[in-house]
Structure formats: C-alpha cells, structure tokens
Amino acid sequence: MTPVLVSVIVPVLNGARFLGECLGSLIAQDHPALDIVVVDAGSTDGSAQLAEGFSGVRVLRRANEGLSASRNAGLGAAAGPLIGFCDSDDVWKPDKARRQVEYLEAHPDVGVVLCRQDTMFEPGAAWPDWLRPDQVRGDLDGVSPTSGLFRRAVFDRLGGFRGMDQLGTEFDLELLIRARAAGLPIALLEDALCVRRIHGDNLTSRSEPFLAPMFKVVRDHLRSRT
C-alpha cells in the first residue's frame, strides 16, 4: 500500500540557529512519504539558504506577515492529505509522523491527533518564568497544539489559521476550538513524539500580560454557542 504523504510546514523567520536540527529531524522520520515545506518570512540570517541546502525540502520565500500567515502559505503549498507543523526551533522524534499517521488511519473519524512533547533545555538556558508543570500530568512536558497532525479536510472545512494581530499566540488554540465546535474529534497520543527547545528566547502567551487573546478566543467560542 502506498504510504500516505505527510506535509510538514516549518515557518521560519531568522531561525537559522536551530533550523538545521529541526529539518534533520524531519528528514529522519521513519514514515517514508514526507513533503517538507519551509516558509521563510524574509529572514536575514540565511535561514532560507540553509533550508534550500537540504535535499527534499521545498522553500517558500515571502514577506513577513506573521506566523499565522506563514502557516497558511504553507497550507496552500502542502501536497499531502495529512499536514503537520514544526516550529523551527523544535524537533520531531523519528516516529512522530508514522505514529500519528497510524492513529489517523485507524480512526477515520478523528480530524487531528495531538501528542505530548519532551522539553529540552539548551546549555546555559535560564528557567523561563512562564515554564510551569503540566496542569494535568504534573511534569514539564505538556501537549503543544503545534504537535497536531491534521487531515487536510479540517482546513478545507475551517479555513486556515486566523491572524495573530488579534489572537496573539493563541491562533493554534483558536483553530482547535473551531474544530471542536464543528464536531471534528481531536485525539491525543500520550507518548512524547516531539521535543520543544527551551533556549531562553521563547515567548509564551499564558503569562498575565499575554492573556487577552485567550480571553478573546474563549469569549468568541462562548458567543458562538448562544
């Protein structure tokens, strides 16, 4: 049976520092059919050139219109019926794509399958003040919305990611909430299949000053219910 093609969208803006390791982890996937799309938003640090040096990686060059727009551009170029995302400073474990594909093939009703993540500290990286143990499981690792492998049908039905101008970094959450509201089941693999890197430069939206977008996402959902 021909393996299903998985498109992986990697948005990058001046992320050359970790991009090579990221792409290396994608190329090393044990799923045999991968379509890697790097969306470079005008990097000046050689990110696009670095990505073009990887065999089998397509690179889209475009102006910087934000992370959501880069992801949507990647969606427009993605060839696979299954689509994943990898931030340019993170890495996938070798079996991530395969395990998520297997799950979606076994569960045709599920629209997106998430997975847990490991947390990796760069040498010398300070403990960020936003980093807290997972609320459910008590460890540091948690589940990133970015970890999802999506059916293309999800985006056909919902459209792409909405803008960061209003949603801040909550555009992932907003998409998942729309998926749930549309009745598309969201599943979770309890195994950590990707690795987020703590390098002291990460941003997070859940600290107090960044909560406004989350309120907007939840409020919009609440209003859509009534």
Place this chain on the structure above:
Amino acid sequence: MAAMRFRSNKPRMVDETVDGETLIIDMVSGSYFSCVGASAAAWIALSHGATAAETARLLSSTYRIATSEAERDVEQFVATLLGDEVLVVLEEGDPTNGGPPALDTPGHEYQPLRLERYTDLADLILLDPVHDVSVAGWPSRHE
C-alpha cells in the same frame, strides 16, 4: 459570611470583563465561567474585596431592588463562587485589587445572580501554548 472579604483566586483564576460580561478561566482545570449584568457587577465587587453585605447594597442601589432580595442572591452567589474556588476569602496580608471599580451596567435589567460553568474546552485550554512569534524573528528574544 456577611463580614468576610474576598478576592479572585489568582493566579489560578484569570478574569476579564467586557461590555457587562465577565469571563473567568480556571487555568488549573480548564473550566471557564461566565456571568453577565448584575452577576458580573457582583463578581467585580466581590473579587475586589467587597463584603457580601456591601455587594448587596451596591446591587440594591444600582438596580433598584429590595436589599433583602439582593442579600439573598449575593449570599447564594458567594456560596457558588467559593464552591467552584473562583473566589477565596481574603486573608490578612493578601494583596487586594484596590477596591471595586465603578459599576458599569450597560442595558442590563436585574436578573438573579448566576454563574455559568463550562467544561467543553478544558483539554484545549490546558494545552501548552509556547511559540516564538515576535516580528523580529522566530525564535526571538523576549524583550
């Protein structure tokens, strides 16, 4: 209970009030709560350190209802808020919100106080949101 003062159960609970509607999100359970109109006004007063009696008087004068009705409603409302751990008793030395702000009740008639609780997004609210998203680059330094 009449003399107790309260505060929002921060940092577990985060809240925002817009156009007379308060949204409270429980960052531990992923539940979220909504209250509107007089309920939102009561929440604002209570979470800023007002006693139940003070809150009842505030509602009574704002909505022109009997004090006894307001007192009964506020007492039940406080019990609900405490039961859901949205509100906690203010202990000596706790930080306060500096007293209740002026009430803004745009177009709302008085309705018995009510806190709506939702759990449909709990698993999603608890997802880990870390991203690298400044306009300077992804990843980018937190200024």
